[in-house]
Amino acid sequence: SPAPYSDFHDYHEPIPPPPSYNSIRNIPLVPTAPTDARAIRFRSMLHTLANMPMNWENPGLLDEALRSVPLERIYAEADEESQINQAEAASLGHQEPKLGYQDCLIKALMKWFRGSFFSWVNNPYCATCGSPTQGVGMGAPSDEEKAHGANSVEIYKCSLAQCGHFERFPRYNDAFVLMTTRRGRVGEWTNCFGMLCRAMGLRVRWIWNSEDHVWVEIFSTHQKRWVHVDPCEGRFDQPRLYTQGWGRKLSYCIAFSRDGATDVTRRYVRNFKKHGGDRIRCTEPTLLYVIEEIRNLRRRDLAKPEKFRLKGEDMKEDKELAQNIAIDLALELCQSL
Amino acid sequence: VPAGTLDFLRNNPQFHQLRTLVQQNPQMLEPIMQQLTQGNPQLAQMITNRPDEFLELLAEDEGDDAALPPG
Numbered sequence A: 001s002p003a004p005y006s007d008f009h010d011y012h013e014p015i016p017p018p019p020s021y022n023s024i025r026n027i028p029l030v031p032t033a034p035t036d037a038r039a040i041r042f043r044s045m046l047h048t049l050a051n052m053p054m055n056w057e058n059p060g061l062l063d064e065a066l067r068s069v070p071l072e073r074i075y076a077e078a079d080e081e082s083q084i085n086q087a088e089a090a091s092l093g094h095q096e097p098k099l100g101y102q103d104c105l106i107k108a109l110m111k112w113f114r115g116s117f118f119s120w121v122n123n124p125y126c127a128t129c130g131s132p133t134q135g136v137g138m139g140a141p142s143d144e145e146k147a148h149g150a151n152s153v154e155i156y157k158c159s160l161a162q163c164g165h166f167e168r169f170p171r172y173n174d175a176f177v178l179m180t181t182r183r184g185r186v187g188e189w190t191n192c193f194g195m196l197c198r199a200m201g202l203r204v205r206w207i208w209n210s211e212d213h214v215w216v217e218i219f220s221t222h223q224k225r226w227v228h229v230d231p232c233e234g235r236f237d238q239p240r241l242y243t244q245g246w247g248r249k250l251s252y253c254i255a256f257s258r259d260g261a262t263d264v265t266r267r268y269v270r271n272f273k274k275h276g277g278d279r280i281r282c283t284e285p286t287l288l289y290v291i292e293e294i295r296n297l298r299r300r301d302l303a304k305p306e307k308f309r310l311k312g313e314d315m316k317e318d319k320e321l322a323q324n325i326a327i328d329l330a331l332e333l334c335q336s337l
Numbered sequence B: 001v002p003a004g005t006l007d008f009l010r011n012n013p014q015f016h017q018l019r020t021l022v023q024q025n026p027q028m029l030e031p032i033m034q035q036l037t038q039g040n041p042q043l044a045q046m047i048t049n050r051p052d053e054f055l056e057l058l059a060e061d062e063g064d065d066a067a068l069p070p071g
Ligand SMILES: [Zn+2]
Pocket: A126, A127, A128, A129, A130, A131, A158, A159, A160, A163, A164, A165
């Protein structure tokens, strides 16, 4: 059944020929506004997706959400792991531990979130008798469900004949509502976890993947880079999970945050020939155009030095992503000989 | 790694992608060479011994290069 972000899929369009990557060699891409219908739709979809992490920017609700988090326990755990990391680094004669305190904090938060807070729902259990249920379709959200941000409701029928209760599973899009419901699938997990990272004062990105997955990235102040974090899978900094781990092909992985948007596909797909999906929703210059458009929108009211700083970050990350690919491909080349 | 020329790289799919990457972004040659030196010192040595041949290979355009999402 569809996760909230599945509303944005448009798999059924006629497929135009793939772009010629040869034609862009040595020529810097010039951002180009979308012209055809398909690209225009993709642009508006990306703009809608870009709003997702903006829903977290509510200081009052972020503070309130934090009250449900056992901070002392999480800080203590992060402290302990951070010290183990320091000791390990020292024993190996390294200057810097691999993980900083903040990295350990994210891991501890994720451990609590997965282990004690949020639960996974395939078919919900019957609220009346506790029996398993069977899906019977979608229903319209009630006024209350709608008020809490549910766009759709899945309906399940209790498998116990004499009970016959119908269980509703509203798909909430509001991270703060999810603090109360505490259940869902990939969309809900990532939404709520991302918001909690934000509540902890971290820089967070919400990553949308065109092959129906979402996760987050957190800016590690220790490693000075964006780090992959998948709360559903409990993975920290394992960007090759989806391709080399699961054997998936990925077309687009786009990061959205309060600071803008970035095409981070190269962080997750190191060998595009092997693991790259078709990038056919718009031309590459058009994707660049839309990314810049979202960046400009998010940074519109920032002071000039801050804009400049963010632009510098973008360029640094672009180099990092190109290097990721260069290093992994060189490694594969060595292994292929 | 065969002795002699670097010809064997010409049909290597990883090399094709590296070539595209370097053509888009020549600065990437440095991290690539670093990785090769670590992962296959013999290959790195061959490349160092035949810089012109290597650069020629990098400049080739066979028209079937891998699609890399450009940045
Ligand atoms: Zn029941």
